[in-house]
Amino acid sequence: MATPDDMETPSPDGQFMLDVAFTGGGLTLRPGLGAQLSLRHVSGAETAFATLDAVRSLGIAWTGARTLRICAADAEPVEDASVVVETPGGPETFTVTYACPAQPSPEGFQN
Numbered sequence: 001m002a003t004p005d006d007m008e009t010p011s012p013d014g015q016f017m018l019d020v021a022f023t024g025g026g027l028t029l030r031p032g033l034g035a036q037l038s039l040r041h042v043s044g045a046e047t048a049f050a051t052l053d054a055v056r057s058l059g060i061a062w063t064g065a066r067t068l069r070i071c072a073a074d075a076e077p078v079e080d081a082s083v084v085v086e087t088p089g090g091p092e093t094f095t096v097t098y099a100c101p102a103q104p105s106p107e108g109f110q111n
Helices: none
Strands: 007-010 016-023 033-041 045-056 058-065 067-073 079-085 092-098
Touching: 016 058, 016 067, 033 079, 045 058, 045 079, 045 092
Parallel strands: 067 092
Antiparallel strands: 007 016, 016 033, 033 045, 058 067, 079 092
């Protein structure tokens, strides 16, 4: 399986980036790639917050200025988290949830 190019996904306000660095699948019983997720302010260093294993596909949605929803199909489960990123103006806290699909459901949708 070829490793895809790394990804950068800007926040809605353009102040932050979600960076995804893909790696080979590593030692896992399920096939797929590894993905290292980190957040950074455009002027600062990265804050790594998750390593996903056995990812077959990855979807990312900024659902708010400081909230992310990540769909890592077939990946080993990861807990939702709060991530603190240092900025020139002080720390900013992000909420990261893992659920599929990455895009939020339309208003009123029940499954």
